[in-house]
Amino acid sequence: MKQLVSFLLVAALGALAACQPKGGAPATGGSADTSPPVARINGSPISRDFYEFYIKGITGKSSAELTPQQRAAALDNLIRAKLVAEQAVKDGLDKSGDTPYLLDLSRLNVLEQAVSDSYLKNRKPGEQELRAEYETQIGQMPKLEYHARHILVATEPFAQKIIERLEKGEKFEELAKRESMDPSKSSGGDLGWFTPDRMVPAFSGAVMALKPNEYTHKPVQTQFGWHIIQLVDTREVTPPAYDQVKSRLEQVVQAKKFRSYADELMRTAKIERLDKEAAGSTATPEVAAPPAPAAPAPAPKN
Numbered sequence: 001m002k003q004l005v006s007f008l009l010v011a012a013l014g015a016l017a018a019c020q021p022k023g024g025a026p027a028t029g030g031s032a033d034t035s036p037p038v039a040r041i042n043g044s045p046i047s048r049d050f051y052e053f054y055i056k057g058i059t060g061k062s063s064a065e066l067t068p069q070q071r072a073a074a075l076d077n078l079i080r081a082k083l084v085a086e087q088a089v090k091d092g093l094d095k096s097g098d099t100p101y102l103l104d105l106s107r108l109n110v111l112e113q114a115v116s117d118s119y120l121k122n123r124k125p126g127e128q129e130l131r132a133e134y135e136t137q138i139g140q141m142p143k144l145e146y147h148a149r150h151i152l153v154a155t156e157p158f159a160q161k162i163i164e165r166l167e168k169g170e171k172f173e174e175l176a177k178r179e180s181m182d183p184s185k186s187s188g189g190d191l192g193w194f195t196p197d198r199m200v201p202a203f204s205g206a207v208m209a210l211k212p213n214e215y216t217h218k219p220v221q222t223q224f225g226w227h228i229i230q231l232v233d234t235r236e237v238t239p240p241a242y243d244q245v246k247s248r249l250e251q252v253v254q255a256k257k258f259r260s261y262a263d264e265l266m267r268t269a270k271i272e273r274l275d276k277e278a279a280g281s282t283a284t285p286e287v288a289a290p291p292a293p294a295a296p297a298p299a300p301k302n
Helices: 002-019 048-059 068-090 099-120 127-140 156-167 172-179 183-187 201-208 242-268
Strands: 037-041 044-047 144-153 190-194 220-222 225-236
Touching: 037 048, 037 068, 044 048, 044 068, 048 068, 099 242, 127 242, 144 156, 144 172, 144 183, 144 201, 156 172, 156 225, 172 183, 183 190, 201 220, 201 225
Parallel strands: none
Antiparallel strands: 037 044, 144 190, 144 225, 220 225
């Protein structure tokens, strides 16, 4: 119960902040909300629909499905959040520091999501679109996975000395255990199987230039230090089955459709970029790729 009350308070504050209009008291229902109030605070109502929206967003249920204690906790926290937000406005905090920008960004995010939902409502991707996207994604996938080990040290001279020790016959795994400062040292520097996009470019480039059982004869520098890398083996990447990624493909196709819609709005708008440094190339990928890990990280061994 205590956990629910705490969660309700945090969610209430976020919900009210996102809905707060500039220069006024926090809104607790849209302008078209004519539902009866569940409470009034200093004459300002909290509407039934807003209360139900809040409950649904937190629990996935209606208030009728909660216990009386849970319903009371939810209402108390909405009241508390409204009072706190009203005090913030009285104190001018809605116009100080980063708060105005956070409120503006919250509003932009909510409205963008509303437009996206409306635009895409009747534009569900068909099977042909999904299959075409699947082939595109498969074509962009790396063709090989790499299994490698590495030894990470702080300086180039020390890395070069380790290479000299390797050339004299010392085992890579043993040197990794003794000298590497990477967590993978406990497994002899083993990073498991990975695709190049999971590693920083300098590391990936060095791995792809090796043949199985070869190691780098010059230290490889990244922002994390100096690496000596050994390629253990390579194997072809097995693409996921269409049915396995179909739901993800739907998201990608929908995102591309909405991106095209937003691009068209930009093309037909009068836009003046007054910041010269920010007025350069504005080309961006249609759909942002997931961020790759910033550093080599151990992967499960297969």
